[in-house]
Amino acid sequence: QVQLQESGPGLLKPSETLSLTCTVSGGSVSTYYWGWIRQPPGKGLEWIGYVLYTGSTNYNPSLRSRVTISIDTSKNQFSLKLSSVTAADTAVYYCARDGGGSSAYHFDYWGQGSLVTVSS
């Protein structure tokens, strides 16, 4: 059974860089696409971006200028960096796996989520 676990600081100040890591167990990051999704408190889901084991990435156009997603196959992890955060970036951040291949564009495994709060 594939399991994902987010880790990283839960409190940031405005203008700082958000950094989260997702550790995958029960499966290899060397297959499939691996994504980040966020959910502001009381609001809906927003796709942030994804990475393939090759390092190839795709980002939400609305966040592209501030987002970097990378992968470390040796550690079976992938990471999210979001620069110049503001209060609007306060959200629960989820990492998830895209089903991939002929059955892509849906997330079949999710982490439990990590709340990141941006406040001065």
Next chain:
Amino acid sequence: QSALTQPASVSGSPGQSITISCTGTSSDIGDYNFVSWYQQHPGKAPKLIIYDVSNRPSGLSNRFSGSKSGNTASLTISGLQAEDEADYYCSSYTTTSPYVFGTGTKVTVL
């Protein structure tokens, strides 16, 4: 890319069937069969319940079914149960982004 449009809330009594709509455009739902649905209980991560418009993940109850007509996708929950009370989100591939989510629907079991 704007979010797909869902009704804010839908309710039903135990045993009844309810349908949640998800309206997009010809640039997403209307042109691709990559529609998925997620169930989210309070404080929990979303759970995939439908993918590729109408496919259920292995082991998922057949009370959940999906369909699509034109630019609108639908999720039907039959034999409504108390445990179905949750938020539901649709998602679709689009011409400009691999994922766009719906606005979300709160399902209440009366």
